[in-house]
Every structure is written in structure tokens, then in C-alpha cells.
Amino acid sequence: MSDSFLPFSKPSISEQEIHDVVEVLRSGWITTGSKNAEFESQFSLFTGCKHSIALSSATAGMHLLLQAYNVREGDEVITPSMTWVSTINLITLSGATPVFVDIDKDTLMTTAQLIEPLITKKTRLIIPVHFAGAALDLDELYALGKKYDIPVIExxxxxxxxxxxxxxxxxxxxxxxxxxxxxxxxxxxxxxxxTNDDHLAEKIRRLKFHGLGVDSYDRETQGRAPQAEVLEPGFKYNMTDIAATLGIGQLEQIFKFNRRRKEIAQQYLQAFNEIEGIEPLQIPTYEMDHAWHLFIVRIDKSITGFNRNEFMQRLKEQGIGTGLHFRAVHEQKYYSDHPFPDENNLPNTEYNSARICSLPLFPDMHESDCQRVIQTIKDILLKR
Ligand SMILES: Cc1ncc(COP(=O)(O)O)c(C=O)c1O
Incomplete structure (x- = not known):
């Protein structure tokens, strides 16, 4: 094994961000406060969306969403099985039924054409996934949502x-x-x-903090009485100001980070397009700009003689980390032991679930790291 291990991902955190976080720690206000407000308004400026509500995780956001739409037993939510488990877990825990929609074989993203036949009177939400940093074909998806009057949540x-x-x-x-x-x-x-929906934003803000409609920062800055009362039962999913401070510093660097991600991805694309047995995902043909969150390849055992798991193991032996995004949720133990009624065939999901692997991709990767990944993969695949 090579002595320095190259992880598949690593955050880039500058001395300035560490300094800013330490300042907050010293400030006397570390929970939700002015840094949350600043992060939210910067994020709205960046995305162009009207309301941004900072939370403890995206999973928390998904939970609040299902609660805000009152998704319950007897309801259906259409979403891919090729996603992170949290979405399916939360739908299941709400008592509703996740209806798994298949994906495009080469982008791993679902489409309006695949979703439409699955819509029933019970469908409450459609939750497609922008995969690996590529964009869904949003015009088609929103047109479908509008046609059936069902919210599409990205x-x-x-x-x-x-x-x-x-x-x-x-x-x-x-x-x-x-x-x-x-x-x-x-x-x-x-x-x-x-969200651009004022009513939904208000609901999410309330649900994220005990259903009070205010948090401690509102009380401090807007002179609200400390004896706020519950307007509806809610959760505690607020972000700390420690985290928000890091978020502000990170957001300032997003264009630099994503430019570097793109450079690495382009080198990988060039290198692997020439090699048989390893197939990168395809980039959608409609107009979009890729954030290169992940660089995913498929390993074809009929050409390589070994499968994805063995490929990952061989890279690990050479000191290179990989990830798996994702193992299809319906194939994981709980969900294969408890299949949902009328589960659909998901050939493209299953094809990819068995073959995909995410290669190292993060802004602080050096040129030599990138070349090392390419050369090691060439050695594994060409000298088999
Ligand atoms: C597609 C997708 N959805 C949701 C989540 C949940 O995000 P979080 O870890 O912030 O809860 C993840 C996290 O990996 C994800 O990849």
C-alpha cells in the first residue's frame, strides 16, 4: 500500500474560516443568531430563491417538508430508489408509501416520462434528485407537477x-x-x-424550532416576549451560528471550489473515455452547468473480469479511497425484507447500483493526486 492515503473527499477549510469560527465561539452567541441570518440572505442571493432557511441537515429539511405537507398513511411520494436513504426512511416513518421511480441509465436522474405513469390520486409529492452535481430537466418536471397539481421538490x-x-x-x-x-x-x-412559496417558508421556519414561530434570536432582536407559545408541534432543527459562520466563508469560495472540481472532472473524463471497462456517467444534453459534486464511473465486469467491489478494494490497497453513491435503497436489508406493495421494476437503478463507484474529487486535490488516481486505474484495468 502507498504510504499517503488519498481520501475520496475532504473539506477545504481556510485559516480565515477557522479564525471566523473562533471569533463566534468567543462572541457569547453561538446558537442561531445573526450569522444564521447572514448565511440565509447570502444563500438566497446566490441561488436566486426568495426564502432560505438554515437547518441542522438536509434530512431535517426533508422531515419538515413531509410534515409541512402533512404526508401521512395512505399517501404516496414518488422518488428514486437511487438516492440517499434518508428520504426513503422519512417517507416510511411518516406512514406514507415511497413509490420508486427508475432513472436514466447514464445520468442516474429520473425524468418526467418515467414519473408520469406512476402518478395516482394518492400522490402527494414528487422528489427527484439532481445527481452528482448535474441538473435535472426541470422544465419538464415542473410542467408535469403543474399538469397534475402535485408539488415537485428538488x-x-x-x-x-x-x-x-x-x-x-x-x-x-x-x-x-x-x-x-x-x-x-x-x-x-x-x-x-x-423556497419561493411564502406560506411554505413560514411553516418551515415555525416547524424547525418547536412550532413556536420565533426563536431565541427573534426574541433577542425583535423584543419578543421570552414566553413564546407553541402554535403547532414542531422540531428542533435549527443551525448554530458556529456552523453558519463556516457556511458564510465557504459560500464565498463556491465558484473557486467548483472551478477546481470541474478541472479534475475534465481530466478524468479525458483519461477514462479511452479505457474499456470503466464508464463515466454521461452529461445531460440539455443546457446546464455541472457542479461536479461527484465523479462516478461504472465498472463492467464482463470486460474487466472483476466487479465494482473488487475495483474499490484494489484502489484501497493502492491508498486511494472511493465512495458508493448509492446502493439502491430498495435493495438494502430493511427495504428488501419489507417491500412496498406494487413495487416497480427498476432495471436502470439496479444496473447502476451494482456497478457505480465515486472517485476522489475535492478542491484541494493536487495535480499529482489526480494523476495518481488516473495512473492507478490504468494499471488496474490495463494490466489485468
Ligand atoms: C441525494 C441526497 N439527499 C439528501 C441527503 C441528506 O443530506 P444530509 O446529510 O445533510 O442530511 C444526502 C446526503 O448525502 C444526499 O446525498
Whole structure:
């Protein structure tokens, strides 16, 4: 094994950001406060969405969403199985039924054509995923939502800095972003719920903090009485000012971060397009700008003689980390033991679930790291 391990992802945190976080720690106000307000308004400026509500995670945002729409037993939510488990867990825990929609074989994103036949009278929400930093075909999806009067909610965990037809994604409605450490910007853990819907924004703000309608910062700055009362039962999903401070510093660097991600992705694309047995995802043909959250390849055992798991193991033995985004949720133990009635066939989801692997991709990767990944993969695949 090579002595220095190259992880598949690593956050880029500057001395300035560390300094700013320390300042907040010293300030006497570390929970939700002015830094949250600043982060939210910067995020709205960046995405062009009217309301941004900072949360403890994107998963929290998904939970609040289901609660805000009162999704319950007997309801259906259409979403891919090729997603992070949290969406499916929350739908299941709400008592509703996730209806799995298949994906395009080469972009891993679902489409309006795949979703439409699954719509029933019970469908309450459609939650497609912008995958790996590429944009969904939003015009078609919003047209479908409008046709059936069903809200489309963009899972934008991978899509900070993703543009669709020159506009940042999420501008047409509601999107939920993640700031987990592997994402394009991080707050340690965190998420942002963005919407143009005034009523939904008010509801999410209330539900994120016990259903009080105010938080401690409102009370401090707007002279509200400390004896706020519950307007409806809510949760505690607010972001700390420690995290928001990091978010502000990270957001300032998003264009620099994503430019570097793109440079690395272009080198990978060039290198792997020439090699048999390893197939990168395809880039959608409609107009969009990729945020390159992940660089995903598929391993074809019929050519390589070994499968994805063995490929990952061989890279690990050479000191190179990889990720798996994602193992289809319906194939994981709980969900394969408890299948939902009338589960659909998901051939493209299953094809990819068995073959995909995410390669190292993060802004602080050096040129030599990138060349090392390419050369190691060439050695593994060409000298088999
Ligand atoms: C597609 C997708 N949705 C939602 C989430 C949940 O994000 P968080 O970890 O911030 O809760 C993730 C996280 O990896 C994700 O990849």
C-alpha cells in the first residue's frame, strides 16, 4: 500500500474560516443568531430563491417538508430508489408509501416520462434528485407537477452551484441543499431549505424550532416576549451560528471550489473515455452547468473480469479511497425484507447500483493526486 492515503473527499477549510469560527465561539452567541441570518440572505442571493432557511441537515429539511405537507398513511411520494436513504426512511416513518421511480441509465436522474405513469390520486409529492452535481430537466418536471397539481421538490443535496438554462437550480420552486462535509460547501453538518412559496417558508421556519414561530434570536432582536407559545408541534432543527459562520466563508469560495472540481472532472473524463471497462456517467444534453459534486464511473465486469467491489478494494490497497453513491435503497436489508406493495421494476437503478463507484474529487486535490488516481486505474484495468 502507498504510504499517503488519498481520501475520496475532504473539506477545504481556510485559516480565515477557522479564525471566523473562533471569533463566534468567543462572541457569547453561538446558537442561531445573526450569522444564521447572514448565511440565509447570502444563500438566497446566490441561488436566486426568495426564502432560505438554515437547518441542522438536509434530512431535517426533508422531515419538515413531509410534515409541512402533512404526508401521512395512505399517501404516496414518488422518488428514486437511487438516492440517499434518508428520504426513503422519512417517507416510511411518516406512514406514507415511497413509490420508486427508475432513472436514466447514464445520468442516474429520473425524468418526467418515467414519473408520469406512476402518478395516482394518492400522490402527494414528487422528489427527484439532481445527481452528482448535474441538473435535472426541470422544465419538464415542473410542467408535469403543474399538469397534475402535485408539488415537485428538488433534492439539491448534490447541487450547490448547479445551473439549469443559466439559472441556479431551485429558482422555480423548492429545493433542499446539504452541507455535509463531502458536499460542495460544508458547515460540518447542515442544510438549507429554499423556497419561493411564502406560506411554505413560514411553516418551515415555525416547524424547525418547536412550532413556536420565533426563536431565541427573534426574541433577542425583535423584543419578543421570552414566553413564546407553541402554535403547532414542531422540531428542533435549527443551525448554530458556529456552523453558519463556516457556511458564510465557504459560500464565498463556491465558484473557486467548483472551478477546481470541474478541472479534475475534465481530466478524468479525458483519461477514462479511452479505457474499456470503466464508464463515466454521461452529461445531460440539455443546457446546464455541472457542479461536479461527484465523479462516478461504472465498472463492467464482463470486460474487466472483476466487479465494482473488487475495483474499490484494489484502489484501497493502492491508498486511494472511493465512495458508493448509492446502493439502491430498495435493495438494502430493511427495504428488501419489507417491500412496498406494487413495487416497480427498476432495471436502470439496479444496473447502476451494482456497478457505480465515486472517485476522489475535492478542491484541494493536487495535480499529482489526480494523476495518481488516473495512473492507478490504468494499471488496474490495463494490466489485468
Ligand atoms: C441525494 C441526497 N439527499 C439528501 C441527503 C441528506 O443530506 P444530509 O446529510 O445533510 O442530511 C444526502 C446526503 O448525502 C444526499 O446525498
Amino acid at each position: 433534492d439539491a443535496a448534490h447541487a450547490i452551484g448547479t445551473y439549469y438554462k443559466k439559472n441556479h437550480i431551485g429558482q422555480q420552486g423548492t429545493a433542499i441543499y446539504s452541507f455535509h462535509p463531502i458536499k460542495n460547501i460544508t458547515t460540518g453538518e447542515g442544510g438549507m431549505f429554499c
